Amino acid sequence: MPAVWYTLRHLVPWTGYPYVGQSVQCNLCGSRETVIIGRIDRRLKRLTSVCCSQCGLIRTDPMPTAEELASYYADSYRLDYQGAFGGQPPRFHVTRSLREARARAALLAPALRPGAQVLDFGSGSGEFIALVQEAGCEVVGIEPSRAYAAFARRRYGVTVIEDESQASFAPEYFDVITTHHVLEHLRDPVDALRRLARWLAPNGVLYVSVPHMAAEHKRPHERFHFGHTHGFVPETLNLAALCSGLEPDPRFCPEGTTVVYRKTNGPAPPTIAAPEIVARIIDLYSRQRLLPYVASGAWLWPVLRRNAKVLRDSVFLR
Numbered sequence: 447m448p449a450v451w452y453t454l455r456h457l458v459p460w461t462g463y464p465y466v467g468q469s470v471q472c473n474l475c476g477s478r479e480t481v482i483i484g485r486i487d488r489r490l491k492r493l494t495s496v497c498c499s500q501c502g503l504i505r506t507d508p509m510p511t512a513e514e515l516a517s518y519y520a521d522s523y524r525l526d527y528q529g530a531f532g533g534q535p536p537r538f539h540v541t542r543s544l545r546e547a548r549a550r551a552a553l554l555a556p557a558l559r560p561g562a563q564v565l566d567f568g569s570g571s572g573e574f575i576a577l578v579q580e581a582g583c584e585v586v587g588i589e590p591s592r593a594y595a596a597f598a599r600r601r602y603g604v605t606v607i608e609d610e611s612q613a614s615f616a617p618e619y620f621d622v623i624t625t626h627h628v629l630e631h632l633r634d635p636v637d638a639l640r641r642l643a644r645w646l647a648p649n650g651v652l653y654v655s656v657p658h659m660a661a662e663h664k665r666p667h668e669r670f671h672f673g674h675t676h677g678f679v680p681e682t683l684n685l686a687a688l689c690s691g692l693e694p695d696p697r698f699c700p701e702g703t704t705v706v707y708r709k710t711n712g713p714a715p716p717t718i719a720a721p722e723i724v725a726r727i728i729d730l731y732s733r734q735r736l737l738p739y740v741a742s743g744a745w746l747w748p749v750l751r752r753n754a755k756v757l758r759d760s761v762f763l764r
């Protein structure tokens with residue numbers, strides 16, 4: 447499908463996305479029981495999102511196949527998601543990414559000693575690894591976008607691997623691993639967490655940040671996006687970590703769905719059920735009344751706000 451037409455089909459409101467998908471079980475607990483919590487996304491496009499009835503993990507249903515996701519990321523994602531024409535990261539993205547990288551580095555400062563081995567899983571345009579490399583750490587990024595990986599190498603002189611299967615890290619190699627707004631894009635986020643845990647040194651720390659699907663300041667449908675195949679609240683993120691041999695590190699204060707984990711020697715939970723979390727998520731999303739919201743025109747405000755942020759970061763911030 448030509449990329450422009452494919453991308454347009456990702457942008458026109460009140461239509462579905464160009465994919466078929468497949469029915470999958472919950473990535474966290476294996477259940478197939480679900481409750482629909484959303485039928486529309488932040489672009490006011492048709493997209494069905496469900497909450498697992500057993501553990502509360504949120505996912506897109508049907509789940510895009512691996513091929514469909516690959517096609518989306520190859521043809522549309524950066525333009526659709528970040529306004530990246532020609533595959534290059536736009537200036538506002540780099541500015542925002544640098545701001546976030548500074549905050550992440552400040553949070554992890556106690557672990558980022560000179561000589562520490564650091565991996566950024568989903569390193570994007572490379573601002574975080576560039577920053578910690580400057581501070582004397584040994585860094586490597588994994589970033590599947592060829593254009594963004596090339597940008598990071600060219601601008602910052604950092605090492606970035608595009609194909610994770612080419613990464614041959616020894617177990618327990620890294621002192622610090624970070625993954626910022628990446629897990630929500632994956633079909634199998636728990637498996638990714640397990641891989642990262644295997645690469646983590648016994649006393650290492652793993653920083654994970656994902657969007658908070660119960661954050662108060664957003665309307666429910668604004669939390670959904672085609673690129674986000676999974677959604678977490680703090681409790682389900684911690685459950686996914688626990689299943690991967692990780693627990694919150696008490697030296698770092700978690701902030702919503704931004705958490706620093708350490709390895710745990712405890713056994714993985716035999717079964718995962720979180721009825722109170724499920725009830726809370728379903729209650730939150732059932733309060734959405736879409737038609738009055740659309741009729742009121744209130745949806746224009748978040749659109750304007752989002753575009754104003756892009757303008758601000760493009761023109762006024764460097």
Ligand SMILES: [Zn+2]
Nearest residue numbers: 472475498501
């Ligand atoms: Zn589940």
